[in-house]
Amino acid sequence: ERKWWKEAVAYQIYPMSFCDSNGDGIGDLNGIYSKLDYLKALGVDIVWLSPIYDSPNDDNGYDIRDYRKIHADYGTMEDFDRLLEGVHARGMKLIMDMVLNHTSDEHPWFQAALKDPTSKYKDYYIWRKGKADGTPPNNWQSFFSEPAWNYYPELDEWALHLFSRKQMDLNWENPELREEVYDMLNWWMDKGVDGFRLDVINLISKFEGLPDGEEGFITGIENYVYGPHLHEYLQELNRRVFSLHDSYTVGEGCGLGAATQVSMTLASRKELNTTFCFSHFDTPGHSKYSTYRYDLNYLKDYIMKTQGTQDADNWLTLVFENHDQPRFLSKITREPGEIEPAAKLVALLEMTLCGTTFIYEGQELGMRFVEFKHASEFRDVEAINMYKKLLSEGKTEEEAFRFVAPGTRDQTRAPMQWTSDANGGFTTGTPWLRLNDNFDTVNAADEEKDPDSILNFYRAAISQRKQNKTLVYGDFVPVCPEQKDFFGYTREDADGKYYVEINLSAHELERPVEMNGTLLLGSYGTAEKALRPFEANLYRLR
Ligand code: GLO
Structure with missing residues (x-):
């Protein structure tokens, strides 16, 4: 069944780093507003805002203090309403990042719990007595290099936090808490937002008794990564909120493989529309902390496996970059001559496969790794704790x-690199986080003027996807799948047939097969006898 969100190109904005309109060094809603025409010209259909709610920003807004208030750094509710109108006026949709696994410890619910242990709010969170020897209730470790429990002497109890010590896990077993959450989500939907990106949504159900975990990278994770009530809660969310509106949802499935994620997105189960899978971000044996050359043959295998799971009942996402991961482009190559074709390769892949596609701000410019000079430049709580x-x-x-x-x-x-001016045109003040030094050459203004730029390639690839819905809905059939360093596939349905050929390597490659078609878009402009490093071409066959 065709749906607007299946065809959509989504664009993730990290508000702190997108565009600063008032010179305080922090991006804001009016800054985003000023770039809506840029997003429209790129071909964006859905704008996803990372959290913009009131927050002490221990984890840059993923620690919400008030779900119904805009963070003062970003502006006011009036600014938000204007932004939403501006998005809709351009025929785009807006989805909000929602953090439902935890709140800030400064949220009034948590504060009420601390103040009065008999208040109903206490049970909105997860409390336990410590062990007899004064140690925490279990051995769980948070994702951010600390034990997962805070001790509160006033209650002589411990409270669970899977992320920072200021991100307190909510107790989804409490029906009153769930009611508050549905109310709040419906309030945003009634305002006119078009859906949600749900932060670490698979973590909301914890195993009964919170048993000790097996010692490992994140000790305890097996006790909540796919909890016993997860599907029940997701179905309730769907029944009480998502299904009441023409909404789109994408859940973050943290620590889950592609196969398990499918269980949350089958249309027949009525839970989420889509989830993110990140298992292709690094090749086995590597983590986001490794510096290595990513082998695109691994990506090809991943794509062949996952594109196959596409059927009438399930829909995928395509995602290569986000606010939690280093730039994918820089994993493929850091060789100056290879960067541009590698960036275009990713663009062509994303716009010619099945799935709702996501672009992370700056990906469309070929933004790349930042040469940090010193630990004092880090702003991220995960990095600082580590x-x-x-x-x-x-x-x-x-x-x-x-x-x-x-x-x-x-x-x-x-921060985003808009121009070659001071601070890349991101701010007239002092940026909250250092920019990449290369903004004098990598920036939106210069790339707009250059017909061969990465930005213009993204625009062209997106425009192909929009003109030819076969690229969204057509059958995916690999071509010469055994051929190493080569990735070929066709997309076909009653309306047409398209062919994509890609050189996955940094050396020249003989074509394993010649197809007779019209070149619609090529990363080197025209096609030649052999495929050049990272060359990617799209043809129409009929
Ligand atoms: C990924 C999130 C991340 C948040 C975390 C806690 O896992 O996108 O940025 O820090 O989820 O909310």
């Missing part, structure tokens, strides 16, 4: 810095 932990384990400052720098989430949170 750095401190490494020091406490005996690493030198230099060693700890070298380890964290390539993987810190600050990598993709570095």
Whole structure:
């Protein structure tokens, strides 16, 4: 069944880093408003805003203090309403990032719980007595290099936090809490937003008794990554909120493989429309902290497996970059001559496969890894905690810095590069996080003027996807799938047949097969006898 969100190109904005309109060094809603025409010209259909709610910003807004208030750094509710209108006036949709697994410890619910343990709000969170020896209730570790429990002497109890010590996990077993959440989500939907990106939504159900976990990278994770009530809660969310509106939902499935994620998105189950899968972000044996050359043959395998799971009942997402991961482009190559074709390769792939496609701000410009100079430049709580932990384990400052720098989430949170002016045109003030030094050559203004730029290639690839719905809905059939370093496939339905050929390597490659078609878009402009490094071409066959 065809749906607007299946055909959509979504664009993730990290508001802090997108565009600053008032010179305080922090991006804001009016800054986003001023770039709506840029987004429209790119071909964006859905704008996704990372959290813009009132928050002490321990985790840059993923720690919400008030779900119904705009963070003062970003503007006011009036600014938000104007932005939403501006998005809709351009025929685009807006989805909100929603953090439902936890709130800030400064949220009034948590504060009420602390003040009065008999209040109903106490049970909105997850409290336990410590062990007899004074240690936490279990051995769980948070995602941010700390134990997952805070001790509150006033209650003589511990409260669970899977992320930072200021992000307190909500108790989804409490029906009153769930009611508050549905009310709040419906309030945003009634305002006119078009859906939600749901942060770590698969973590909301924890196993009964919160048993000790097996010691590992994140000790305890098996006790909540796919909890016993997850499907029940998602169905309730769908029944009480999503299905009441023409909405689109994308859930973040943290620590889940592609196969498990499908269980949350089958249309017949009425839970979420789509989820993100990140298992292709790094090749096996590597993490976001490794600096290595990503082998695109691995990506090809991943795509062949996942595109196959597409059927009438399930829909995928295509995503290569977000605010939690280093730039994908820089994993493929850091060789100056290869960067442009590699960026175009990713663009062509994304716009010719099945799935709702996501672009992360700056991806369309070929923004790349940031050469951090010192740990004092890190702003991300995950990176800072990890750095401190490494020091406490005996690493030198230099060693700890070298380890964290390539993987810190600050990598993709570095401000947008709009122009070659001071601070890349992001702000007239002092940016909250350093920019990449290369904004004098990599920036939107210059790329707009250059017909061969990465930006204009993204525009062209998106425009092909919009003109030819076969690229969205057609059958995916691999061509010469055994051929190493080569990725070929056709997309076909009653309306047409298209062919994509890609050289996955940095060397020249003989075509394993010649197809007779019209070149619609090529990363080198025209096609030649052999495929050049990372060359990617799209043809119409009929
Ligand atoms: C990824 C999120 C991340 C948040 C975390 C806590 O896992 O997108 O940025 O820090 O979920 O809310």
